[in-house]
Amino acid sequence: MGKNQKIPYLKEVLLYFSKIIILLIFLSYLVSQTSFYNQSLLFVFVVFAAFSFNIFFIILIALSYAVCFFMTTLVLGDSNLLLIYSFSIFLNTIFMFIYFKYKYKFKEE
Amino acid sequence: MSKRVLIKIILGLLAIIPFIYLLNYLNISDFIKNTPISKLIVFWIFFDFIYIFYRAFLLVLNKRRLHSKEHPFVSILIPAYNEEICIEKTLNSCLFQTYPNFEIIVINDGSVDKTLEVVNSFIKRQEYYLQNKKINLIIIDKPNQGKAAALNSGKDKANGDFLVTIDADSHLSFHAVEKIMNYFSSEEIGAVAGNIVAIYKDSILGYLQKIEYEMGIYFIRASQSFFGNVLVTPGALSAYRKSAIKNFEEGTLTEDFDSSVRILEKGYKIILAPDAICYTQVPLGTSDLIRQRIRWQEGSLEVFSKHSFHRKGFFVSLEWFFLLLFGFYPLMAKFISFFAIPLFIISGDYINLLHFIILFLSYSVFSYLILFSIVAHYSHDKKSLLAVPLYVIYFNTIVLYSVLVAQILIFKGNNRTWGKIKRYHI
Numbered sequence: 239m240g241k242n243q244k245i246p247y248l249k250e251v252l253l254y255f256s257k258i259i260i261l262l263i264f265l266s267y268l269v270s271q272t273s274f275y276n277q278s279l280l281f282v283f284v285v286f287a288a289f290s291f292n293i294f295f296i297i298l299i300a301l302s303y304a305v306c307f308f309m310t311t312l313v314l315g316d317s318n319l320l321l322i323y324s325f326s327i328f329l330n331t332i333f334m335f336i337y338f339k340y341k342y343k344f345k346e347e
Numbered sequence: 348m349s350k351r352v353l354i355k356i357i358l359g360l361l362a363i364i365p366f367i368y369l370l371n372y373l374n375i376s377d378f379i380k381n382t383p384i385s386k387l388i389v390f391w392i393f394f395d396f397i398y399i400f401y402r403a404f405l406l407v408l409n410k411r412r413l414h415s416k417e418h419p420f421v422s423i424l425i426p427a428y429n430e431e432i433c434i435e436k437t438l439n440s441c442l443f444q445t446y447p448n449f450e451i452i453v454i455n456d457g458s459v460d461k462t463l464e465v466v467n468s469f470i471k472r473q474e475y476y477l478q479n480k481k482i483n484l485i486i487i488d489k490p491n492q493g494k495a496a497a498l499n500s501g502k503d504k505a506n507g508d509f510l511v512t513i514d515a516d517s518h519l520s521f522h523a524v525e526k527i528m529n530y531f532s533s534e535e536i537g538a539v540a541g542n543i544v545a546i547y548k549d550s551i552l553g554y555l556q557k558i559e560y561e562m563g564i565y566f567i568r569a570s571q572s573f574f575g576n577v578l579v580t581p582g583a584l585s586a587y588r589k590s591a592i593k594n595f596e597e598g599t600l601t602e603d604f605d606s607s608v609r610i611l612e613k614g615y616k617i618i619l620a621p622d623a624i625c626y627t628q629v630p631l632g633t634s635d636l637i638r639q640r641i642r643w644q645e646g647s648l649e650v651f652s653k654h655s656f657h658r659k660g661f662f663v664s665l666e667w668f669f670l671l672l673f674g675f676y677p678l679m680a681k682f683i684s685f686f687a688i689p690l691f692i693i694s695g696d697y698i699n700l701l702h703f704i705i706l707f708l709s710y711s712v713f714s715y716l717i718l719f720s721i722v723a724h725y726s727h728d729k730k731s732l733l734a735v736p737l738y739v740i741y742f743n744t745i746v747l748y749s750v751l752v753a754q755i756l757i758f759k760g761n762n763r764t765w766g767k768i769k770r771y772h773i
Contacts (some may be wrong), residue, residue: 245633245634247756250755250756251752281683338651
């Protein structure tokens, strides 16, 4: 990096990371009071949620959390973290694209 | 693809045995068993390998395409915005093409520098040659509306049934138009993507981009070309059948990606012309590179979101699916894996941190060695293998950062047009 060059969008990225930390602390406390707490899934949820607080997007990724949590408790068991982690990220990525499609549909209309 | 490359792929597969042995020796297997985040890395290692071998498999099957010997009239479109430094070289390379039947259209998209004066003085100097060779050089001067709008203006004025689009900061090899036009061997081919070579000017960052471009051409696009599903026709050099492209989509960040998807939607094929070479300038500063990559990533996310991929035939849908599965998903997985580093530091778990770094670096270097050796077979640049560690540590971090920023920006819904990088004389 040259002397006069700055890392572009550093402020946005730092803001994003701050959102992750705040959300993680806040939600960890909140969800741990209930019986739906899973640290790994919550972490994946927070990484995606910090992108946008749009209600439709939050519903989508909360759905992903619910599906993965259901899989963890009822089907796979807590030992298979690899599959849960990976599936959760995959589902969230797909939901992210569904949200983009919804967003562009509105933009074009 | 020759048998030699196939042997290299098999050797690459066999090389995984000492790699696993090394990981075992370093007690990484215990680390993988005990640390959840490491399992995620193992999972994307698995995904990356499937991706590499899927592409390599298509390369093995790839065949030489029939060549057309006809010379239909071609319109070369050069959209330009503030390109006073490079446009003369671009025009020179277009003018002295071996292809016999073409016109050149320069679209000045409201440049605020001396682009227009440079083009006018070029025409004056080459007047005799232009008349002698009966080459029509048209200038369109319009207010600034973005690259896609500039291309549309050029398309409206074009007399040819085929359009060759070139970036004003790029220059062609003298056979480029002839070579690229050879690939329009049947009516079903709607567009042909050229081979883009990065001019790196002894810069390490430039050299890494040159290797990346070569991977894009010889590995990804060459394998996509097998089914005629090249997803991106690069803005630097592409040829289009005029009837296949209605308009270049305005208001998008990557009009080249968008237009190729529209062509595929119409049922046309898009193939690669590896022998049609175009030299292009690449950003030589990290900051410029990050900005360019953010625009590309934002553009691909935008195109991916705008188009439905289930209506374009099985293999196009498959490419889209792979783009999601192997393009975005492992990046998100990698990004989430990186959160492990501060977690290890906070918890004082330095042994696992070391294991994490060893696992990440050794795997990345290993997989890129396989990739680079396949690409070096085509580019004849064996010294690129030495650049693997730098590529993994430096270049991949830039790309990962750009993907992250692109996602943040696309959620915010930013709109931008021409992506400008610092130009230099070549």
